[in-house]
Amino acid sequence: MDRMGKKVASFLFITSGVLFVNGAAAEISAVQGVSNAQEMPIHDFNIEVIDWFVSAEQEQLQEICLYKSDNWEVRPEMTAENALVCAQGADIMGVDETGAGKVTLTVPESQLTVNETFYLFATARDGHNTNFEYSPSAGWAWFKAVASEQEEGKESADFNYDTSVSGLTKQKSAADSSPIVKNSGNTLKTGGYLSDWAQYERKFQLSDIAPSSYDEVIYSFFGICGDRATAGGTVGSTEKSKLVQLSCESLGKPEGAVVSLDHWGSFQTAGAFDPGYQHSDLYEGQLTQEKWQRLNADNVRGLFGELIKLKRENTQVDIGLSIGGWTLSEPYHRVAASPELSQNFANSLIELLDKFTVGNRPLFTSLDIDWEFPGHGGESGAFTPEDGDNFVALLRVLRNTLDDNDYQDIQISSAVGATTAYIEAIGRDNYKALGGSDGLLDKIYLMNYDYWGSFDIGLGHQSNLFGQSVIASSLTGVNSADKAIKLLTSYGVDKSKIMLGVANYARGKQGKLLVDGKPFEATDITKTNVFGTHEDTVVEGYDLFGNMAGQDLRGDNGFNLYTDYDNNADYYYNKNTGVYYSIDTPRTAAMKAKYAKDNGLRGTFVWTIEQDYKGITIDSMNQAYGNELLGSNSFSPTQIQSFTETCGVNLTHTECTALLSQGGPTVYLYEDGDFGGYEIPLFEGEYTQSELMALGMHNDDLSSIRVREGYTARIYENGDFSGWSKEFTQDTPWVGDFENNKTSSIKIMKNNTLTKVKLIAGESLKPVGGEVVKVKVQETDGLVHDISVPLSEYWTRSYRWPMAVAKAINAVGIENVQAGEMNSAGNVSPIASAWRNFVYAPNGTSVSIELSSVTKVKTIVGGELNPVGGDIIEVKVQKADGVIHDISVPVSEYWTRSYRWPMAVAKAINAAGIENVQAGEMNSAGNVSPIASAWRNFVYAPNGTSVSLALK
Structure with a gap:
């Protein structure tokens, strides 16, 4: 059969590494390590041989042998004497409910050598006595046996998610993603931070994800020479600052210069990328100044090598270099305050741009300043009140230095705190200088995560888009991404520069939830550090979705998915252990992508790429943008769509559909005045008296109401939307005595956000037969639509051609743009008139109408x-x-x-x-x-x- 499971004809052919002979109906679709591992312990080296579609018993494999070669293109001698291991028998292949057949073979330890890299070939025979072969299809399909003490997965295999409260799972990453075909009308970006430590315990390789999945990949992190680790500390006083110090000394870099603190991981590891360069001394020990001079894009290994390979495969990808982060930001407040150190900082980045190039242009097309946090301090606690001003000064030095070195096209970005406190610490004027339309930053990565965690007093949401992250009494403050974006734009930040953050990791805590979907009401909150993947209380996405979510994402191993309806946020909770984790699910990731699209943001990004589970987050974001998923090795586009529509087990289908369509409640009804008593969230739509009563609201219960901006709530005297009515368009702490006693039904409507942006005036042009009217519509996100309207003699009259133009604009189908006359119901239709046709569109849309220099000169x-x-x-x-x-x-x-x-x-x-x-x-x-x-x-x-x- 072929990849689609169809029977093949009776002749010999080769496809995808499979040799079919004499009408064989079986195949070897894959040869892989258990759990798709490539490195496995030498004493427990298990290989799965898979046929993804077995439609008959005789198609099951009955004899299999494995062989190894040190070159994937060189076929070994496939004889019984040369086999690593063989298995035979009519029942060696198990077939699951999907029709996938699998045989597991354990390679004897005596056949393997520790740390030897090799490739596996196979021979097989099915029940028809048909013989065929399998060959690996690419150089990345290697295997490696490691010593037993190197096994990273033993703790993972023994970890009991169902009953455990604390500990570390030590799971490895599960990387994959779907190639995409970009929607030609989509200008939104997908980005992701990639940590330099991902290649170690997590065993992540950038080559495991599709090159087209991300528009932006940001390497994190480089440090800064002179790192003192803490406020009042000394250089080299902690492990990380010591690594920075050693790197600066070995490369001869001055204070303020940026450096890798892990030469091995950045430039030398062959496991990440091996260019086959002959001078092996480059890859041994700490880099020296002499080695650094010789290092370049053609001989570098490590994560830099992987990024160069990615750039060559996808020249459109924007690769960024991030400096700082939570643990490496201490020097910023001193560097930014010193013109000399700021110049050292900028000069060292110029050196990196010059040094690593792809196609005669720098590998890095953007530089990311991750200062955590100006005016507020991060892990180091080091800050000054002048940090906001100095932040602007530092970026001005960097921008000028880039421009002076002919790097005008290199962009500057910054990862910024997304709480009210972090934003206010930088200040309104400084944010306008940084993020305004003419500001120093080209893009802003909004770190709208870590709103909540084990450090808090209760349970909450760590990356919520809407609503509240925590209870009002929390010391961390009530935050949301939407709230942060509104504050930034009020400061003059251009929202088209903002990248909205998506958390590929969960933060956890222990407590007792009394009501499903109401984490703020939890009791018995403990200070116990709940289990994590490589760090207490933090479970990485591939670990959670691979071991706690189940195939449908609704829960496994004692955990269930729940949705906080009021705040439109998801979490996983184990009722037996009280262990709770807050994370972005595919549903909330897609919701954030839609929010970015609807609100004119630049796009969305993840922290981090390696934490994604088989691409479900990045694929969900791409699909929400309208990009076509071609399907990964793990999930089909249909499965991804299903994941983005999955709510918690506590919601009904109707409630889930409401969240998916609205993105959050638009109106809240309250029992008491001043927004007190019980609260009922409602969405756009109509609610009869019986529906309100089912939600707990009777006709004498409504006392106060909150209405989201852009919506209208209309209350009615009778339960069938009849009798007197009254409209509310804003938060109202007391609806009135009469309204309190008589409200029986309610309609919630989105306000008409279209305004008149252009009159199509009949006297503004004087067309003649055969001429062409050229219309240009520029949307608020900068997208331009050019429309040509040829006019016959009939349509040249001043009251006719505006109608023709309005029809042409509507025919193009530009979202939220309509032309014609609007009636009382809000419907817009073109009309024969010289002054009654308008273009209706969101504020900020521009429309120009003029006669083309080209006309009809001949029929x-x-x-x-x-x-x-x-x-x-x-x-x-x-x-x-x-x-x-x-x-x-x-x-x-x-x-x-x-x-x-x-x-x-x-x-x-x-x-x-x-x-x-x-x-x-x-x-x-x-x-x-x-x-x-x-x-x-x-x-x-x-x-x-x-x-x-x-x-x-």
Whole structure:
């Protein structure tokens, strides 16, 4: 069978590493380590041989042998004597409910050598006694046996998620993602931070994800020379600051310069990337100044090598270098305050840009300043009140230095805190200088995560888009991404620069939830550090979704997925142990991508790439943007769509659908005045009296109401939307005595956000027959739509052509843009009028209307000539400057029909390539194409151009 499970014909052919002979219906689809591992302990080296589709018993494999080679392109001798291991028998293959067949073979320890890298080949026989072979299809399909003491997975295999409260799972990453076809109308970006430590315990390799998945990949982190670790500390006083010190000393870098604190991981590890460079001394020990001088894009290994490989595979990807982070930001407040140190900082980045290039341009196309946090301090606690001002000064030095070195196209970004306190610490004026439309930053990575964690007093949400992250009494403050974005834009930040953060990791704590979906009401909160993957209380995404979520993401191993309906946030909770984890799920990741799209942001990004579980987060984001998923090795596009529509087990289908469609409640009803008593969240829609009563609201219960900006709540006296009514468009602490007693039904509507942005005035243009009106619509996100409207003589009247233009604008189907006259119901329709047609669109949309310099100068009418087979049509095109173009069009019998020869003439005119002259029919986009018609082909050219046709 082929990859689609279809039977193959009775002849020999090779496809995807599989040899089929004599009508064989089986195949080896994959040879992989258990759990898709490539490195496994030498004493427990288990290989799975898989046929993804077994449709009959005779297709099951009954004999399999494995062989190894040190080169994936060199076939070993496939004899019984040379086999690593063989298995045979009618029942060696198990077949699951999906039809996938699997045989597991354990390679004897005696056949393996510790740390030897090799490739596996296979021979097999099925129940039809058909023999065939398998060969690896690429150089990345290697295997490696490691010593037993190197085994990282033993603790993982023994970990009991169902009953454990504390400990470390030590799981390895599970990397994959779907290649995409970018939506041509999508300008939104997907980004992700990639940690330099991911390659160690997590065993992550960048090559495991599709090169097209991310628009931006940010390497994290480089340190800064002179790191003192803490406020009042000394250089080299902690493990990390010591590593920075050693790197600076070995490379001879001054204070303020940026350096890798892990030369091995950044530049030398072959496990990450091996260019096959012959000078092996580059990869031994700490780099020296001499080795650093020799290192370049052609010989570097490590994570830098992986990034260079990615850039060569996808030249469009933006690769960034991030400096600082939570543990390496201490020097910033001193470097930014010193012009000398700031210049050292900038000069060292110029050196990196010069040193590592791909295609004569720098590997790094953006530089990310991750200062945690100006004016507030991060792990170091080091800050000054002047940090905000100095942050601007540092970036100004960097920008000027880049420009002076011909790097005007290198972008500057910054990862910024997303709480009110962090934003206010930098300040309004400084944020405008940094993030305004003409600001120093090209993009802003909003760290809208870590809002909540084990450090808090209760349970909460660590990366919520809407609502509250924690209870109001929490010491960390109530935050949300939406709240942070609104504050930043009020400071003058251009929201088209903002990248919205998605957490690929969970933060956890222990407590007792009394009501499903209400984590703020939890009791018995403990100070116990709940289990994590490589760090207490932090479970990485691949670990949670691989071991606690189940195949449908709704829960496994004692955990269930729950959704906080009020705050539109998800969490996993084990009722037996009280262990609770807050994380972004595919649903909330897609919701954030939609929010970015709807609100004109730059895009979304993840912390971190290696924490994603088989690409479910990045694939969910790409799908939400309208990019086409081609499918990964792990999940189909349909499965990803299903994941993004999965809510917690506590919600009904109706409630989940409401969240998916609305993104959050739009109205809250309260029992008491001043927003007290019980609260009922509602979404856009209509609620009868019986529906309100089912939610707990009776006709004398409504006392106060909150209404989200952009919405209207209309309350009615009667339960069927009749009687008196009253509208609320803002938060109201007391609805009124009468309203309190009589409210029985309610409608919630989105306000009409379209405004008049352009009058299509009939007297503004004076078109004549044959002319073209050119319309340009520029949306608030900068996307431009060019529309061409050819006018016949009929449509040239001042009350007609505006109608034609309005129809053409509507025909293009631009989202939230309509043209015509709006009636009382909000419907917009074109009308024959010189002054009643408007363009309705969101504020900030611009529309221009003008006559094109190109007009219809000739109609190629089928009845004008009557050619016969063998005739020649002579075409003369004379431009306004007097230049004449003579074109001969031979006409065969086929082309003599009145609806055919005009098309032939139009094609010949276009083939002549006369500047600004085209022939055919013009569509609304201004494109001209010849068409089989006796009257729809025209010659479009500047005024003053003449065209004549004659038979020869």
